[in-house]
Structures are given as C-alpha cells and as structure tokens.
Amino acid sequence: MPSADVIIVGLGAVGSAALYQSAKHGARVIGIDRFEPPHQHGSSHGDTRITREAIGEGLEFVPLAVRSNQIWEELEAATGRSLLDRNGCLVIAPANLVSDHHGSKTFLADTVQAAHKFGIAHEQLSTNDIRRRYPQFRLHGDEAGYFEPGAGFVRPEACIETQLSAARQLGAKILTSETVLHLQQTKDGTVEVRSDKDFYSAANVIVTAGPWINQLLGGEYAQLFKVYRQVSCWFAVARNAGEYVPDKFPVFIWIVGNRPRDMMYGFPAIDGPTGGLKIAAEQYDATTEPDTVDRAVGGDEAAAMYAEYVAPRFPDVSSQLLRAKTCLYTVTPDAKFIVDKFPGAENILFSSACSGHGFKHSAALGEALAQQVLEQRSRFDLSGFGILRFAGG
Ligand SMILES: Cc1cc2nc3c(=O)[nH]c(=O)nc-3n(C[C@H](O)[C@H](O)[C@H](O)COP(=O)(O)OP(=O)(O)OC[C@H]3O[C@@H](n4cnc5c(N)ncnc54)[C@H](O)[C@@H]3O)c2cc1C
Structure with missing residues (x-):
C-alpha cells in the first residue's frame, strides 16, 4: 500500500x-x-477571480488575502508566469444600503473598515468621483464607492x-x-x-x-454545505473598447439592491478589447449537486443576465455573448x-x-x-x- x-x-x-x-x-x-x-x-x-485585501466578508480574512498575494508574487518571480494583476478593484453600493451579501449586512462599510484597520491603501469615492474617473459605469446617482489600487484579479x-x-x-x-x-x-x-x-x-x-x-x-x-450553480458571461464591447483593458478598467463588485441576487461583479477585457467583459451575478434560489448539475448555459439565461444587470449599467457593452460558463459555489450558513x-x-x-x-x-x-x-x-x-x-x- x-x-x-x-x-x-x-x-x-x-x-x-x-x-x-x-x-x-x-x-x-x-x-x-x-x-x-x-x-x-x-x-x-473561468480565467479570473477578484482579489482584494480589505475584506468586507470579515476582518479575520484579511491576513489570508495579504499572505496569498505574497505567495502568488513569489511564485510569479520563481516561474515567470503571470498569476496576479493588481489593476485595482472598485466596490460600488447605494450609500447606506443594508443588505446581506457574503455574510455582511453593510459590505461597502465593512470593506472600508477593514482597510482602515489594516492600513490598506484605498480611496472612498462619491457618485460623481466614480463618474469622472470611470465613465464606463452608468450610475444611478445614489452610489458610494471604495477603490483599492492594490486589489485586482488572479488567474x-x-x-x-x-x-x-x-x-x-x-x-x-x-x-x-x-x-x-x-x-x-x-x-x-x-x-x-x-x-x-x-x-x-x-x-x-x-x-x-x-x-x-x-x-x-x-x-x-x-x-451545512449547499451547492449553487452560478453563471458567468463574456459580452462583447460595442463602443470605446480601448477603455476596458485592465489598466483603464478595474475589477468591480456592484451591489445593486438588497436581494441576495443583487451582488454583481466583473473584470476588464483581459484578452484585449475583442475578448469581451466577463460579468456575473449570484443566485441562491436553487441548490444543485456537482455530479448532476446542468453545465450548459442557455441563451435565455445569458439574455436575462444582460437585460437585468448589464444593459442598465454598461452602455458600451453589447448583448453579443462571446462565451458563458457555469461554476459552483459551496455555501455555509x-x-x-x-x-x-x-x-x-x-x-x-x-x-x-x-x-x-x-x-x-x-x-x-x-x-x-x-x-x-x-x-x-x-x-x-x-x-x-x-x-x-x-x-x-
Ligand atoms: C463563478 C464563481 C466566481 C467566483 N469568484 C470569486 C472571486 O472573484 N474571488 C474569490 O476569491 N473567490 C471567488 N469564487 C470562489 C472560489 O473560486 C472558490 O472559493 C475556490 O475556487 C474553492 O476552491 P476549492 O479548492 O475549495 O474547490 P475546487 O477548486 O473546486 O477543488 C476541489 C477539487 O476536489 C476534487 N475532488 C472532489 N472530490 C474528490 C474525490 N472524492 N476524490 C478526488 N478528488 C476530488 C475536484 O475534482 C476538484 O479539483 C468564485 C467561485 C465561482 C464558482
């Protein structure tokens, strides 16, 4: 043996x-x-995962994120492979929203608190600050923002x-x-x-x-463990494609309301302007099992994601679907x-x-x-x- x-x-x-x-x-x-x-x-x-060091999900996570980034940077230096891109992360939510996302009722405020407590470089932005800096986002007018320049995405x-x-x-x-x-x-x-x-x-x-x-x-x-099927879509950028590459467009988390499905997030066009933007939201309505889950993404699912999340907020992004994938969340109480x-x-x-x-x-x-x-x-x-x-x- x-x-x-x-x-x-x-x-x-x-x-x-x-x-x-x-x-x-x-x-x-x-x-x-x-x-x-x-x-x-x-x-x-699915190519990308958001990484940030001020963790709205709980202060206890901050040292893990900071250490993980160190390990990936050590591995990058040792192997020459690109693992981590610190192109910045923008968290947006209606100011004073109380919701329940990733175990936090006030995700944006909790993120800011973590940044203060651990001395993580960041900026707090008003709706107008975000509009000036990132005209790619179409805001409602009641948003507040948090920008962490050392955050970004891992592969x-x-x-x-x-x-x-x-x-x-x-x-x-x-x-x-x-x-x-x-x-x-x-x-x-x-x-x-x-x-x-x-x-x-x-x-x-x-x-x-x-x-x-x-x-x-x-x-x-x-x-204690519930598995949820999630969908990520890559949509084509129809206009101003050059404004969506990583050094111009941050990864983002955008809380758009107080329902569980109201946390959306996305990434810049990491494969160049023609690679499209990966955008996703979360669903907690139906559980699944990893051996039987439906891994195909229906055209109607992608169209619904575009209509609900993308069209109202990203005027340059078209409904043309370049790719879509399913992935599994395993969620604890x-x-x-x-x-x-x-x-x-x-x-x-x-x-x-x-x-x-x-x-x-x-x-x-x-x-x-x-x-x-x-x-x-x-x-x-x-x-x-x-x-x-x-x-x-
Ligand atoms: C759509 C989506 C978006 C996400 N976005 C983010 C994000 O932006 N930022 C972030 O930090 N996190 C994000 N996450 C969460 C993150 O990706 C997961 O927390 C992480 O990948 C979980 O890793 P894991 O090692 O637990 O599971 P996995 O990476 O799934 O690994 C489990 C492994 O176990 C193997 N295995 C299972 N059973 C057996 C067995 N009996 N025998 C042998 N092998 C077995 C499987 O084949 C698999 O390789 C996201 C997740 C999803 C699905």
Whole structure:
C-alpha cells in the first residue's frame, strides 16, 4: 500500500496550495484528484477571480488575502508566469444600503473598515468621483464607492497549475482521474484512503474536495454545505473598447439592491478589447449537486443576465455573448469557511473555503493547512472557522 506523510484529496484552489506547501516543507505527499486539474467541473475555473485585501466578508480574512498575494508574487518571480494583476478593484453600493451579501449586512462599510484597520491603501469615492474617473459605469446617482489600487484579479487555472507543477518538482506524487471513495482513521492514528483505483495510507489527510465535500464528510454535517450553480458571461464591447483593458478598467463588485441576487461583479477585457467583459451575478434560489448539475448555459439565461444587470449599467457593452460558463459555489450558513477535523478523526483535516469568495485566500489557506498537519500549528489561527460554531443549530 503506497504511504505518505500527507495525502491531499482534491487538487483545486486550496488542495493545490496545500500540496505545494506540504512538499515545500519536505513532507512525502500524494495528491489525488477525480479530474485533471485545473479543470472546469468544480469552483476554480473561468480565467479570473477578484482579489482584494480589505475584506468586507470579515476582518479575520484579511491576513489570508495579504499572505496569498505574497505567495502568488513569489511564485510569479520563481516561474515567470503571470498569476496576479493588481489593476485595482472598485466596490460600488447605494450609500447606506443594508443588505446581506457574503455574510455582511453593510459590505461597502465593512470593506472600508477593514482597510482602515489594516492600513490598506484605498480611496472612498462619491457618485460623481466614480463618474469622472470611470465613465464606463452608468450610475444611478445614489452610489458610494471604495477603490483599492492594490486589489485586482488572479488567474485561477494558472495558480493551480503553477502550484501543482512546483509541488511535483519538490517530489510530490500527483494522481489524477482517480476518485477517493472512503477515508478511515485506524486505532494507531494512521489514515487509510480508498480510491476507485488503489488503497493508500498516510499519517495525515487533508480533504479539499470543494463542492464534493458532502460525499466524503456526509452524516449530519452535510446539511451545512449547499451547492449553487452560478453563471458567468463574456459580452462583447460595442463602443470605446480601448477603455476596458485592465489598466483603464478595474475589477468591480456592484451591489445593486438588497436581494441576495443583487451582488454583481466583473473584470476588464483581459484578452484585449475583442475578448469581451466577463460579468456575473449570484443566485441562491436553487441548490444543485456537482455530479448532476446542468453545465450548459442557455441563451435565455445569458439574455436575462444582460437585460437585468448589464444593459442598465454598461452602455458600451453589447448583448453579443462571446462565451458563458457555469461554476459552483459551496455555501455555509454564515457564508464563511469551515476548516476543521473530521468528526472523530484527529488526523483528517478538511477545508470548505468557498461561499463565493475563497480563491483569494486559497494560497495562504493551503499553507496554513500544511503547517497545521506538519507542525501542529499554523501562521494563522484557523479556529474561528471551526464546525462547532454551528453546534446546536
Ligand atoms: C463563478 C464563481 C466566481 C467566483 N469568484 C470569486 C472571486 O472573484 N474571488 C474569490 O476569491 N473567490 C471567488 N469564487 C470562489 C472560489 O473560486 C472558490 O472559493 C475556490 O475556487 C474553492 O476552491 P476549492 O479548492 O475549495 O474547490 P475546487 O477548486 O473546486 O477543488 C476541489 C477539487 O476536489 C476534487 N475532488 C472532489 N472530490 C474528490 C474525490 N472524492 N476524490 C478526488 N478528488 C476530488 C475536484 O475534482 C476538484 O479539483 C468564485 C467561485 C465561482 C464558482
């Protein structure tokens, strides 16, 4: 039976980071994924993810985002690959709006508060400031804005690929197209891993299975994770295309009302003016399962997104759909992460780091998970993400 110090189950955003960091630590590591990562089936595809350091979702996330950016910049320097583009992020919301987005009732104000507390460079903008600086946005007139120049976007597929390749160079064994079916901690503490191809044993296992977490964790905990299908669309820019490239157009989050579906976001034309703008919104109306989800995007879905979100706010962007993709959010009851040990198994650690905002934290979270199993402590205190916060309902 092949054995290792650490086995990582799932090599997406967090798992590829945990694999790289464990290998860097000198551990004997095996990583297993049911597909060939980076792939299009989980939560980590679609070319871009927003990263920002002042985190409206909670002050506890700020150090993770800051550290992740450091790790990606170190990897960029070591490999020459482009992973992080700090072209700036603009958060817009109606002034004084009270809503519930990503676990925050006052996302814009919470973002500003995080920036103040951690000394993150930023500007607060009025509607007129935004209009002057970014005429690409058509504002209603009651908006307030937050601009963080050091924020921007990361490239999820490249981040995963780079961390997997660095892990491999450090001796990690990577097994793909292999599904882990069962985990069991034995009396002596060793963890036995059964996949659809083989059996393995390890001193520790880290489970980073994204939207498939329920299949391995199961039991009473399954109710804590809800999976939602999300749609991203790339629309063509009909006019002033040169104004939408990354050094002229920031990534943005725009809260347009107080319903859950009222948080929209988007990116500049990263493939040049003809590549279109990626724009998305969120939906929490219908849950799904990763093995049965409909991955095709209907023309009616894209048309509805254009009519509801894009047409009223981006006069230069046309309804011509260049591309569309589905992706999965795994959401917890408080929209934060859950990182903990499997019930009754000290040596199996799992991470569910999504709720729609996990990529920007994934490199540091992978590092913390590796430290936790290899050194029994980590740079960041992850205890606030424990599952027991939901005990008692
Ligand atoms: C549309 C969309 C937009 C988003 N936008 C942002 C954003 O702008 N900024 C941001 O910070 N975050 C964003 N997020 C969230 C972020 O992408 C996720 O938090 C992050 O990708 C989750 O990573 P993960 O490692 O938990 O899951 P994944 O990357 O999905 O990895 C899970 C892996 O586990 C593997 N696996 C599962 N089960 C098994 C098994 N039994 N055996 C072997 N392998 C298994 C899967 O194949 C997969 O590779 C967005 C998410 C979506 C869907």
